[in-house]
Amino acid sequence: MATKAIESVIAPPTPYYVGDGFRVHHFIPGHPFPTMQRTDPFIMLDYNALQHLEPSETPRGVGAHPHKGFETVTIAYKGSVAHQDSHGGGGVIHEGDVQWMTAGSGLLHKEFHEKEFSRQGGDFQMVQLWVNLPAEGKKAQPKYQAIKGTQMGRHTLVNNAGTVEVIAGNYQGTQGPAETFTPVHLYNVRLNAGGSAAFSFPKNYTTALLIIEGEIKVNGQQSVPESHFVMMNDAGEDFRIEASNDALVLVMSGEPINEPIAAHGPFVMNTRDELIQAFEDFNLGKFGYLE
Amino acid sequence: METFRFTTFLTSNLEIDEEEIDLLMKNCTQKTISAGDFLLRQGGYCRHTFFVEKGLLRKYGVEDAKGKEAVIQFAPEKWFVTDRDSSFFQQPSQFFIQAMEDSTVLMLDDDIIEQLNQKVKGFVAFNERLLHNHIRQQTKRIYELLSASAEERYLSFIATYPDLLWRVPQWMIASYLGITPESLSRIRKELARRNSPQKDL
Numbered sequence: 001m002a003t004k005a006i007e008s009v010i011a012p013p014t015p016y017y018v019g020d021g022f023r024v025h026h027f028i029p030g031h032p033f034p035t036m037q038r039t040d041p042f043i044m045l046d047y048n049a050l051q052h053l054e055p056s057e058t059p060r061g062v063g064a065h066p067h068k069g070f071e072t073v074t075i076a077y078k079g080s081v082a083h084q085d086s087h088g089g090g091g092v093i094h095e096g097d098v099q100w101m102t103a104g105s106g107l108l109h110k111e112f113h114e115k116e117f118s119r120q121g122g123d124f125q126m127v128q129l130w131v132n133l134p135a136e137g138k139k140a141q142p143k144y145q146a147i148k149g150t151q152m153g154r155h156t157l158v159n160n161a162g163t164v165e166v167i168a169g170n171y172q173g174t175q176g177p178a179e180t181f182t183p184v185h186l187y188n189v190r191l192n193a194g195g196s197a198a199f200s201f202p203k204n205y206t207t208a209l210l211i212i213e214g215e216i217k218v219n220g221q222q223s224v225p226e227s228h229f230v231m232m233n234d235a236g237e238d239f240r241i242e243a244s245n246d247a248l249v250l251v252m253s254g255e256p257i258n259e260p261i262a263a264h265g266p267f268v269m270n271t272r273d274e275l276i277q278a279f280e281d282f283n284l285g286k287f288g289y290l291e
Numbered sequence: 292m293e294t295f296r297f298t299t300f301l302t303s304n305l306e307i308d309e310e311e312i313d314l315l316m317k318n319c320t321q322k323t324i325s326a327g328d329f330l331l332r333q334g335g336y337c338r339h340t341f342f343v344e345k346g347l348l349r350k351y352g353v354e355d356a357k358g359k360e361a362v363i364q365f366a367p368e369k370w371f372v373t374d375r376d377s378s379f380f381q382q383p384s385q386f387f388i389q390a391m392e393d394s395t396v397l398m399l400d401d402d403i404i405e406q407l408n409q410k411v412k413g414f415v416a417f418n419e420r421l422l423h424n425h426i427r428q429q430t431k432r433i434y435e436l437l438s439a440s441a442e443e444r445y446l447s448f449i450a451t452y453p454d455l456l457w458r459v460p461q462w463m464i465a466s467y468l469g470i471t472p473e474s475l476s477r478i479r480k481e482l483a484r485r486n487s488p489q490k491d492l
Contacts, residue, residue: 065457086483264293265457276453283449283456285483291476 001200002236004207006218008033010229012049019062021113022126024048027210027229034231036132036263039206040256041182043070043268044130047210049227050078053113055121061112064290066282067103069138069268071131073178073186074099075167075250077212079124080117085109086288087142096149098167100178104133104140106281108290127210127250129186134257135270137181151177152188161195162243164188169253171199184254191216191243198240199251207232207239207253214247294345295368297397307411315406320398324390331388337377339398343370346394347458350374351466352386362467365391365452365459371421391459436469442478444468 010033012025024046029036036043053060059082074081076093083099084090086108093099094114101109113124133140153166155174166176169185176186183205189197191214201207209218209230217223219239224230232239241249262269267278281287297319298312321344324330331337333353341348348366353359363386366372377384407414428451435444445468449456456464465475 086487264454279453280449283453285479285486286488287483288487289480289483 001238002203003219004201004203004232004236004239006222007231007233009222009224010034010231012047012227012229015049018046019060019111021060021062021111022046022048022128023051024128025227036261039208039231040258040261041132041184041254042129042206042208042252043132043261043263044128045210045229046128047227047229048124048126050123050125050213053079053118053121053124056113056118059112059115059118062110064108064110065266066106066108066287067101067266068106068278068282068287070103070133071181072099072101072103073127073129073131073167074101074111075127075129075188077125077127077248079122079126080114081111081126082114083109083111084290085142086290089142089144091144091146093146094148098147098149098152098178100145100147100168102133102137102140102143102145102181104137104142106278106287107142108287110290125212127212129252130268131180131184131254132257132261132268133181135259138269138274140181145178147177153177157191157195157197159195160192161197162189162191164197165190182255182257185252187251188212189241189247189249189251191241191247191249193243193245193247196240196242198238199253200238201253202255203234203237205253205255206234207251209241209252210250212248212250214249215244216247216249217242217244293368294395296344297342300342300369301411305411305413305417311410314410315403318403318406321395322398323395324393326390326392326394328390329387330390330396331374331377331384331386333385333387334383335377336381337374337384337388339400340371340373340378340404341366341388342397342399343368343372344395344397346396347391347455348372348388348394348396349391349459349463350386350388360463360466362463365455365467367452367455367458441468441470441474442481444470445475445478445482 015023015025028039028045075098076095080094082092092114153174153176155164155171164171165188166174167186168176168178211226211228215225260270262272262275269275301307343366350364350372351360351362374384374386376382462472465472
């Protein structure tokens with residue numbers, strides 16, 4: 001098996017606010033790189049780097065907005081987020097948990113800092129990743145998978161190197177709980193200083209890393225600092241990361257869907273006609289209603 | 292949102308070659324503005340017509356007494372916005388033109404229009420057509436505000452601006468429609484009740 005090398009390391013772009021609650025670095029799609037075609041099946045990645053929030057009686061966040069044609073994966077590293085949707089769903093994504101939401105045929109939802117967390121204030125750190133759906137999946141009924149930190153697959157690395165928490169897919173036989181439409185591996189890799197972990201994915205899979213905490217070295221060569229995004233190239237399968245200090249790395253790898261992408265805002269379809277239909281359906285209330 | 296270049300707008304509507312475009316573009320100013328920034332303020336003079344290449348602008352007025360805003364127009368990508376009363380008749384403007392999103396606009400002044408008039412075949416007729424279309428839209432809007440139901444006005448809004456409902460706060464859309472935010476909520480809820488596959492609304 002050949003080594004998979006780094007294609008590019010992307011520094012965190014200037015953050016901006018999504019609604020009034022989420023201060024994010026927008027890595028995917030990047031300008032000019034990487035495009036969502038390059039990162040297929042991952043079509044959007046926002047990272048709210050560690051931030052201290054002052055107490056607020058009025059929870060901040062994003063009001064009712066639509067999604068159609070993909071899945072949103074929200075990973076709460078610090079703080080908690082309450083959500084509600086037009087299909088009667090709702091709940092809280094607590095610190096350490098993941099919410100895997102299939103927008104599929106379309107829904108409205110809103111996300112705010114959880115009331116008590118907002119009232120007390122505190123550290124907030126979160127990732128939202130959008131995973132594209134194949135054409136059939138874009139017609140699927142919306143649904144949620146609420147994944148508690150304790151439900152994730154847990155692989156203990158040798159030599160006290162750390163642990164790999166498997167959210168989706170599998171790592172060396174340890175399975176993650178998330179059901180996906182196409183093959184996706186998603187891990188939180190927690191490494192102790194000096195610890196290392198090896199990975200092997202098919203060479204055609206889109207593979208990338210986001211350094212949540214600490215600093216790592218990839219394949220024993222290039223150092224990557226905190227809050228940086230690493231795009232791995234398509235040649236080779238195997239790579240290794242080593243923690244320079246205690247580190248937390250989000251590792252994602254997925255089989256490209258290789259279907260045309262017609263995207264505009266929160267709608268990701270295959271053709272322009274489908275996109276226009278999606279606007280119309282949303283405008284006419286076919287996704288339901290949410291205050 | 293996708294960028295739509297003014298040059299693309301010209302080449303898709305007029306017989307114009309690259310040399311002519313290059314010459315024109317040299318005299319055009321492209322401006323990048325942040326969400327919340329103003330291109331025109333009430334009492335100021337409007338010197339340009341703005342073509343939105345990326346982002347979203349809104350034109351609105353403010354009632355002195357209550358500070359209530361009245362949205363006249365939204366201008367997303369491919370739209371023009373200006374205050375003709377100020378730009379053509381040199382009057383202090385009654386309106387604000389503000390960016391709702393980080394935006395890129397092309398600022399067209401009288402000189403550019405004059406150059407287009409003189410140098411580009413068919414531009415006079417095309418510009419006249421744009422003006423007639425503008426008048427037609429304004430007339431339609433006045434008629435709707437006077438006679439159409441609130442739901443009909445909402446349906447007209449989404450036909451005119453198919454991709455704005457998730458980009459603009461509801462109260463601004465309500466202002467554009469001349470209704471209260473509560474009425475807009477009721478209309479959207481009623482449409483969802485009629486059109487959504489869910490029956491528990």
